[in-house]
Amino acid sequence: MKILIVDDFSTMRRIIKNLLRDLGFTNTDEADDGNTALPMLKSGKYDFLVTDWNMPGMSGFDLLKTVRADENLKDLPILMVTAEAKRDQIVAAAQAGVNGYVVKPFTAAVLKEKIEKIFERIQ
Amino acid sequence: MSRMSDNKKIRRDLEPEVTEKLRHQAAELTQCVESGDYAGAMNLINELNEVRDQSLYREVGRLTRTLHEAIRNFQIDPRSPEQKEVLSLMTDASDRLAYVVQMTSQAANRTMDLVEESMPVAHTVRDNATSLRQEWQRLGRREMQPAEFRELYGRIDAFFQSVSKDADRVYNNLSEILLAQDFQDLTGQVIQRVTALVKEVEEQMLSLVVMASHVDQLTGTVHRLEHEEVSAEQGVGPQMKTEEREDVVSGQNDVDDLLSSLGF
Numbered sequence: 001m002k003i004l005i006v007d008d009f010s011t012m013r014r015i016i017k018n019l020l021r022d023l024g025f026t027n028t029d030e031a032d033d034g035n036t037a038l039p040m041l042k043s044g045k046y047d048f049l050v051t052d053w054n055m056p057g058m059s060g061f062d063l064l065k066t067v068r069a070d071e072n073l074k075d076l077p078i079l080m081v082t083a084e085a086k087r088d089q090i091v092a093a094a095q096a097g098v099n100g101y102v103v104k105p106f107t108a109a110v111l112k113e114k115i116e117k118i119f120e121r122i123q
Numbered sequence: 124m125s126r127m128s129d130n131k132k133i134r135r136d137l138e139p140e141v142t143e144k145l146r147h148q149a150a151e152l153t154q155c156v157e158s159g160d161y162a163g164a165m166n167l168i169n170e171l172n173e174v175r176d177q178s179l180y181r182e183v184g185r186l187t188r189t190l191h192e193a194i195r196n197f198q199i200d201p202r203s204p205e206q207k208e209v210l211s212l213m214t215d216a217s218d219r220l221a222y223v224v225q226m227t228s229q230a231a232n233r234t235m236d237l238v239e240e241s242m243p244v245a246h247t248v249r250d251n252a253t254s255l256r257q258e259w260q261r262l263g264r265r266e267m268q269p270a271e272f273r274e275l276y277g278r279i280d281a282f283f284q285s286v287s288k289d290a291d292r293v294y295n296n297l298s299e300i301l302l303a304q305d306f307q308d309l310t311g312q313v314i315q316r317v318t319a320l321v322k323e324v325e326e327q328m329l330s331l332v333v334m335a336s337h338v339d340q341l342t343g344t345v346h347r348l349e350h351e352e353v354s355a356e357q358g359v360g361p362q363m364k365t366e367e368r369e370d371v372v373s374g375q376n377d378v379d380d381l382l383s384s385l386g387f
Contacts, residue, residue: 010232083361084358085361
């Protein structure tokens, strides 16, 4: 299971990386926005994407839409972990095809639950 | 910042001496026009213009001074000579906020370093204890040979030693984590100062707006304001007062409810 973590703050990437490691996912890479993440996704054979929304360069929402529009990437499970809390945004993310949505601040238990739920649904 | 408070009251009208002069000259102007003294009338119109311009310049000057002062007064108390030097380089609010980002990021990384160092220690203690307990239970069931027991005795002794050492290490890491939280004091001070500056600037801006509206009245200018819709697609960051608002979720439970209402 190879996971890409996208967030513009290195501390948040580190927290998510640590939480994922505790859940048994040790194969993780990091990117600081959609523009850096996209080429990695295209060449890296990732199984799961965890992304923030608000980032300089390409936002997580644009990354979500771009991935869903890409023939080779469109089935990649995507979990948004973000401080964006407007109802409109959550509805937009759901319509764009996000698999899970976690609002910051979050707990390890919430992250675990959402990831497990996504994998349950896929299998 | 004490001088700021003198200007806090926002004047809704022009200065009394200005309105007085205006009234006086308006009367004179009517007189000039009625008596056919057009040159005199033109002179008075010029003077009126000047009165208007000068009161505007005075207001702008006052505003510039108070803004300048607010920016100059905006400093945090340096704790050490080293910090004093760093702080003396910071002259504006964005630098100060960048300093807050840097301090909080430093603290977060220091804390995570220490946590990442402590976690394997706790793991090792648990693994060793689990393995020793199994041996210990074998001893209890009298399944152990004397040679095995001697080996177990040695391992238990070594375990006790390592537990004391590991506990010390975890304790030290925890107290360093505690110390890493001292950024809150410094960043808190900086943020409070930035907030105070923003408030002052806001007040001064408001008085500028009020003043500008007087000028608009005098010149008969009407502004057409175009309301621009801000798109949330690029992200708008954390929301405040989420409990009181309808358009934002107040936590993960709200998100889950919303998503399940959409069939998720």
